[in-house]
Amino acid sequence: MIKINSLQFVSASVLAVAVGASAVAEDWSDVFAWRDIRSDVASQFNEAGGERTPAHFRASAALDLALFSAANAVEERYTPYFDDLPEASGDPDLAAHFAAAALLQRLYGSSADDAIEARLNAVSEGHSEAAVMAAHQIADAVVDRVMIQAGATTGEVPPYRPFTTAGRWVPTELPYFRGGLNVQPWLMEASTDLRPDGPPALDSQAWADNFNEVMTLGARDSEIRTPEQSAEARFWVSKDWEPLVMQLAERRELDMLDTARVMALMSLATSDAGLATGEAKDHFQFWRPLTAIRNADLDGRDDTEIEAGWMPLLNTPRHPEYPCAHCSYGAAVSAVLSATFTLEDGETVDVYAEDAPDLVEAIADLDAFSLRMSMSRLYGGVHYRFSNEDAEAIGRAAADLALERFGQEVESD
Structure with missing residues (x-):
């Protein structure tokens, strides 16, 4: 025993x-x-x-x-x-x-x-x-x-306070992402290290373009979103990255150390990407498409029209919009995998839908598949394109920190 x-x-x-x-x-x-x-x-x-x-x-x-x-x-x-x-x-x-x-x-x-x-x-x-x-x-x-x-932690995170005016009701369901914002990063010096510049100003053309794109493409009853794009939105809602490494490790006949290295690189990169994304969400507190489109009369523009009953294809997550968490995780995983594996001509790895095991997507490009995850959030009506792109940059930067910090092959004498 x-x-x-x-x-x-x-x-x-x-x-x-x-x-x-x-x-x-x-x-x-x-x-x-x-x-x-x-x-x-x-x-x-x-x-x-x-x-x-x-x-x-x-x-x-x-x-x-x-x-x-x-x-x-x-x-x-x-x-x-x-x-x-x-x-x-x-x-x-x-x-x-x-x-x-x-x-x-x-x-x-x-x-x-x-x-x-x-x-x-x-x-x-x-x-x-x-x-x-x-x-x-x-x-x-x-x-x-x-x-x-x-x-290791860095102190208490101030309690979330719903924004309101005296006497006015607002939804009281608390955001669920803030509980881990006080942990010490694995790779970053501080959770603010990868904070992006922020969403575009509401008086900019970039804001209007992004607003109108998600309003039309991400609406539940969208007339321009294709059936394939709708399927993408639903497929990428929740993914487990472990099977990707399992497939590649088995094919390459990796030993325990090499496999542990890939998993450690990926785990620490996604952990810090998630922390940086959560910190930015809490800092910028940017409104979701559902909120913005139903209150478009508040942004002071004539080219962003209000649609009071607008609904996204997917349910809106319970935390601020900017930047996209899915996108930062996907980019971190993609960057680590593409730095550690090279797919042969015609080789693919399978991604599985957690809630529908029979749905499988074969991925042939480890460096680009994260774009599919990012675009799925736009098709689903829960993120703007700028939020996706800035989050991808966070994920890639976190992966770079992991690859630079540890796990590089030591040259033998």
């Missing part, structure tokens, strides 16, 4: 196994096995009423970073995220497994015990006591640093 209790990771029964190679194949799938375990134990933790901290909300990125950092500390194949890790030796994959186990135990306590015990019993088979102890030591050092970074 394997126990996770402070430094007590492995029992005598495992340490007594003969020295030799691991009996478990260490490849790309091990990264996703740990992500599945994290999802399961998080559900158990939440159902049991566990108290969530900022680190819990960033647990997926923390797990990816722990897997990468532990394996890379041993192998030293890529530039590290943490510069102060102790020297490590042994088996890089085993170090990654122990780091994942330690992280989940610290986050979820007893909710993680059974899953961790089963997994570590499997991956430790065939390793010597010395190898297990070496893996444990670097894992502990890695998780110390990951937990500090994942849980």
